[in-house]
Amino acid sequence: MDHGATSNLAPFASISHRFACQVQWGDCDPAGIIFYPTYFRWMDAATWSFMDSVGYTAKRMRSEHLAMPLVSAECQFLAPALQADRCSVISRITRFGGTSFALAHEVMRDDATLLAKGSETRVWGRFASGPGSPMKGEPIPEALKQLFRAS
Amino acid sequence: MDHGATSNLAPFASISHRFACQVQWGDCDPAGIIFYPTYFRWMDAATWSFMDSVGYTAKRMRSEHLAMPLVSAECQFLAPALQADRCSVISRITRFGGTSFALAHEVMRDDATLLAKGSETRVWGRFASGPGSPMKGEPIPEALKQLFRAS
Amino acid sequence: MDHGATSNLAPFASISHRFACQVQWGDCDPAGIIFYPTYFRWMDAATWSFMDSVGYTAKRMRSEHLAMPLVSAECQFLAPALQADRCSVISRITRFGGTSFALAHEVMRDDATLLAKGSETRVWGRFASGPGSPMKGEPIPEALKQLFRAS
Amino acid sequence: MDHGATSNLAPFASISHRFACQVQWGDCDPAGIIFYPTYFRWMDAATWSFMDSVGYTAKRMRSEHLAMPLVSAECQFLAPALQADRCSVISRITRFGGTSFALAHEVMRDDATLLAKGSETRVWGRFASGPGSPMKGEPIPEALKQLFRAS
Numbered sequence: 001m002d003h004g005a006t007s008n009l010a011p012f013a014s015i016s017h018r019f020a021c022q023v024q025w026g027d028c029d030p031a032g033i034i035f036y037p038t039y040f041r042w043m044d045a046a047t048w049s050f051m052d053s054v055g056y057t058a059k060r061m062r063s064e065h066l067a068m069p070l071v072s073a074e075c076q077f078l079a080p081a082l083q084a085d086r087c088s089v090i091s092r093i094t095r096f097g098g099t100s101f102a103l104a105h106e107v108m109r110d111d112a113t114l115l116a117k118g119s120e121t122r123v124w125g126r127f128a129s130g131p132g133s134p135m136k137g138e139p140i141p142e143a144l145k146q147l148f149r150a151s
Numbered sequence: 152m153d154h155g156a157t158s159n160l161a162p163f164a165s166i167s168h169r170f171a172c173q174v175q176w177g178d179c180d181p182a183g184i185i186f187y188p189t190y191f192r193w194m195d196a197a198t199w200s201f202m203d204s205v206g207y208t209a210k211r212m213r214s215e216h217l218a219m220p221l222v223s224a225e226c227q228f229l230a231p232a233l234q235a236d237r238c239s240v241i242s243r244i245t246r247f248g249g250t251s252f253a254l255a256h257e258v259m260r261d262d263a264t265l266l267a268k269g270s271e272t273r274v275w276g277r278f279a280s281g282p283g284s285p286m287k288g289e290p291i292p293e294a295l296k297q298l299f300r301a302s
Numbered sequence: 303m304d305h306g307a308t309s310n311l312a313p314f315a316s317i318s319h320r321f322a323c324q325v326q327w328g329d330c331d332p333a334g335i336i337f338y339p340t341y342f343r344w345m346d347a348a349t350w351s352f353m354d355s356v357g358y359t360a361k362r363m364r365s366e367h368l369a370m371p372l373v374s375a376e377c378q379f380l381a382p383a384l385q386a387d388r389c390s391v392i393s394r395i396t397r398f399g400g401t402s403f404a405l406a407h408e409v410m411r412d413d414a415t416l417l418a419k420g421s422e423t424r425v426w427g428r429f430a431s432g433p434g435s436p437m438k439g440e441p442i443p444e445a446l447k448q449l450f451r452a453s
Numbered sequence: 454m455d456h457g458a459t460s461n462l463a464p465f466a467s468i469s470h471r472f473a474c475q476v477q478w479g480d481c482d483p484a485g486i487i488f489y490p491t492y493f494r495w496m497d498a499a500t501w502s503f504m505d506s507v508g509y510t511a512k513r514m515r516s517e518h519l520a521m522p523l524v525s526a527e528c529q530f531l532a533p534a535l536q537a538d539r540c541s542v543i544s545r546i547t548r549f550g551g552t553s554f555a556l557a558h559e560v561m562r563d564d565a566t567l568l569a570k571g572s573e574t575r576v577w578g579r580f581a582s583g584p585g586s587p588m589k590g591e592p593i594p595e596a597l598k599q600l601f602r603a604s
Binding site: 131 | 489515523533
Binding site: 181182187220222227231283 | 342372375
């Protein structure tokens with residue numbers, strides 16, 4: 001992972017993406033509310049869904065040996081979620097760097113309550129020879145960045 | 152996965168293996184007891200640990216492109232487990248077939264209460280060209296079977 | 303959990319229920335396919351969704367101190383699932399006993415490939431005094447059974 | 454959750470606690486490395502283990518209707534972890550406020566490689582009437598703070 005590359009991330013005017021999800025019984029803990037790592041699972045799934053929405057499907061990522069390892073992630077938990085709550089993760093790109101990028105995610109319940117606000121910084125990486133082999137950050141193609149630009 | 156191969160599994164006198172684990176807050180659900188898929192996560196981890204104990208470490212499995220995909224799994228839940236309960240999964244091989252094998256797992260709490268009894272049937276498989284590529288069942292080496300034989 | 307009650311389960315002609323789900327990156331393992339306990343997480347969520355569909359919502363279950371602890375669960379894995387695969391869990395009740403019931407679940411990919419077939423046996427239980435307190439199996443109301451009956 | 458209370462957190466000289474863990478097959482993703490929400494699961498388990506170590510066991514927390522809901526969490530991922538890697542989470546309290554507190558966690562592999570550095574801010578909360586009922590932040594007892602003070 002190329003951590004140095006995260007210092008020069010430039011602000012970016014991004015489209016946004018909506019990923020639908022629902023709190024399941026097994027996503028909750030004995031306090032009866034969502035177990036917090038669930039929000040990070042959702043943010044990860046939302047990022048893959050965002051990529052899919054601009055043409056970088058899971059299948060394409062696999063066949064081109066691409067992945068998006070994390071540099072950092074954080075989340076603020078604003079209101080508790082309960083089993084069966086239907087939610088959306090609203091994601092956008094906040095910055096693009098040379099080989100890394102950052103996303104902001106908002107988790108909104110369907111009654112418009114903001115449950116959580118988080119972010120991820122990721123490297124754009126390629127496996128040397130397929131999944132399981134070493135991965136190296138590589139320059140994010142300009143064409144890819146344009147796919148996320150708000151018009 | 153070679154499902155036909157599971158019909159001719161022969162009984163096997165196996166060594167047993169102990170895998171230690173503990174029920175975490177996030178492994179429990181709003182009923183305040185363990186969320187049942189946790190037992191299957193433990194049985195999977197116990198199987199890998201069992202393999203490790205006879206010399207088939209995760210590192211070796213990776214470098215030899217080996218994996219152990221599931222044919223089936225089942226579990227009976229005998230007593231509820233609570234957060235912080237320290238447990239062991241006691242595993243043994245029950246049958247070896249041509250390209251598949253079966254394991255029995257008992258989940259015991261450290262106070263000797265039997266919490267769950269389960270089993271898995273798995274294929275001994277190899278990736279065509281590393282993780283992510285297609286996998287094919289292959290004959291289980293006799294030498295491997297001997298590593299599990301009770302003396 | 304009332305295990306004795308499982309012996310006299312009677313066959314039942316059930317409506318069926320569809321629960322939609324998708325394989326996420328984090329649901330897969332280094333073999334690049336779904337990690338098998340994910341199927342049990344799905345079967346659990348499908349059961350809660352089935353209950354919800356007949357009026358036993360998560361909210362009602364909570365307020366009436368009801369839960370559905372497991373007696374046993376099993377699954378056969380028929381075809382591997384990959385990240386992004388869209389699937390359905392098709393569930394129906396197979397048997398109702400005095401205080402327990404059994405469900406059959408089929409996991410179907412949206413291309414109509416049957417990925418997995420499983421079942422769960424559960425107790426119909428009530429907490430003595432809310433979540434976290436002891437739970438006891440109790441007779442399944444006839445009115446509840448009728449909600450699941452195929453007409 | 455009492456978010457206002459997090460502004461006046463004072464620095465604190467804390468004992469540290471070690472929580473042992475191991476990367477399992479199912480904790481890894483198709484890239485062959487740890488799926489990042491696993492680190493948050495570990496940090497949560499490490500916090501509960503830390504509490505246990507000063508006498509606030511899971512059993513006591515349950516019987517006194519105490520919980521530790523999250524205000525925020527973040528983590529920096531410094532090096533990838535592989536299946537079977539044995540690790541420790543080293544935790545300490547960094548600040549105590551009126552009703553909230555913050556922890557720093559370092560995830561170290563047993564070969565002394567620092568894998569991740571994270572933190573959590575939590576509220577010290579009590580359920581109105583047992584798990585599942587509403588929870589309210591309450592003043593952290595001075596006696597509890599002293600249990601964590603480095604001597």
